[in-house]
Amino acid sequence: MIEFSNWDILRNLLLAARWTVVLSLVSFVGGGIVGLGLLFMRISRSRWPRLFAGAYVELFQGTPLLMQLFLAFFGLALFGINVPAWLAAGVALILWTAAFLAEIWRGCVESIAKGQWEASASLGMGRMQQMRYVVLPQAMKIAIPPTVGFSVQVVKGTSLTSIIGFVELSKAGTIVTNATFLPFTVYGYVALIYFVLCFPLSKSSQYLERKLNVAHRNH
Amino acid sequence: MSLIEITDVRKSFGANEVLKGIDLNVEPGEVIAIIGKSGSGKSTLLRCINGLETINSGSIQVAGAQLAPDELHLKALRLKVGMIFQSFNLFPHKTAGQNVMLSQMVVKKTPKPEAEAMARKMLERVGLAHKFDAYPDELSGGQQQRVAIARALAMQPMALLCDEVTSALDPELVQEVLAVVKELAAEGMTLLMVTHEMRFARDVCSRVVFMHMGRVHEIGPPAEVFGAPKTPELRQFLGAQH
Ligand SMILES: Nc1ncnc2c1ncn2[C@@H]1O[C@H](COP(=O)(O)OP(=O)(O)OP(=O)(O)O)[C@@H](O)[C@H]1O
Ligand SMILES: [Mg+2]
Secondary structure, three states: OOOHEEEEEEEHHHHHHHHHHHHHHHHHHHHHHHHHHHHHHHHHOHHHHHHHHHHHHHHHOOOOHHHHHHHHHHHHHHHHOOHOOOOOOOOOHHOOOOOOOOHHHHHHHHHOOOOHHHHHHHOOOOOHHHHHHHHHHHHHHHHHHHHHHHHHHHHHHHHHHHHHHHOOOOHHHHHHHHHOOOOOHHHHHHHHHHHHHHHHHHHHHHHHHHHHHOOOOOO | OOEEEEEEEEEEOEEEEEEEEEEEEEEEOOOEEEEEEEOOOOOHHHHHHHOOOOEEEEEEOOOEEEOOOOOHHHHHHHHHHEEOOOOOOOOOOOOHHHHHHHHHHHOOOOHHHHHHHHHHHHHOOOOOOHHHOOOOHOOOOOHHHHHHHHHOOOOOOOOOEEOOOOOOOOHHHHHHHHHHHHHHOOOOOOOEOOOOOHOOOOOOEEEEEEOOEEEEEEEEEEHHHHHHOOOOHHHHHHHHOO
């Protein structure tokens, strides 16, 4: 029987954790871009974009991420499109993240006082100018803490992609367990690595929230 | 031709008809006070004039710019008529100076140096040249309202709509804002102001409009409206003021 040192285990897990980080970043950035598009549709003055974005958000918030991953992975295969696990994982997570970010940001935009819209309108600004120069700069400040906070959910969400076979931290945990028969040690390390990734994010979210509250200043 | 022409304007919120056919012509340089009970439609009328509310029927024109719901018409109209709000509505993420510069640069595409020169001039005019770099939350209510006036003036409108511009202020700050408005009136700016400051209306305005239940119930020079009210509603309203 081969002996595995702690370092062997940890090294393998850390190598796989790279993919957790990459997938998290891709999901977050991609989701942010798609989410911004959804946000503009959601607060648009025309009906159809608003309805579409609303339905999109409901759909992705109302179904488990796991089902979305299955649908992206197995669903497309049904149509003869063979998607590799990394692609299905990336796409599903981007779309899922976009739904949540769009909803968080919509709340922030709507929290901007009506008077800001009215004052900028009365000065002759068009809708896009109001957004760009008056509303978004203020909404962004409010959006920072919940957005950073949500990134924790994204990191944890990536663990589900192990089920469709993408080798990130959780999947590596399973593989290493099968080789070492040390589930408690291995999953202990896995959890620890997730914690090391997430803790700074949730702490900084709390810090930012407190800081922006105390300063109470919108500039 | 009048500067502001309001013809048979009707406005409903759902089943609630708030403006029931308003006719009002305002000549250049006139200062008009709009008085009336809460809910009589004073704010709604002002908000209709610069398109913050859409009207159900009738027409509104300011210096030839017709009120229409599309963005192009609205912009043309809003360049002619500015608005000052009860709650100031300064942009909190911008300094006083930037507040006054922003719409010049964004809407009129004025180059920055000129916009800044104009901002300094307008802040000077409301007595706040020294607050150019202050953020709104570093200013008193009275100062914020004066910045808001400067911001509207910087767009060089032909008329200003003022909706209870001193109602949100502590009593000791009311006079500094009224002084600025009075000066504008003296310089010939056309003003349409909803106000509860009867003294001010009497001293400064050329005409007083008494609104009651969505109609112009009585209109005339302050001496007549305050001195010899014709309708029992106005008499009752004026009686309740003291
Ligand atoms: N956005 C709105 N939706 C529905 N009803 C409204 C809206 N705005 C105003 N109203 C109604 O229209 C009527 C007139 O309101 P308005 O604000 O014009 O009155 P006002 O004369 O300015 O009163 P106040 O002196 O209290 O400011 C009120 O009955 C009010 O409830
Ligand atoms: Mg009002």
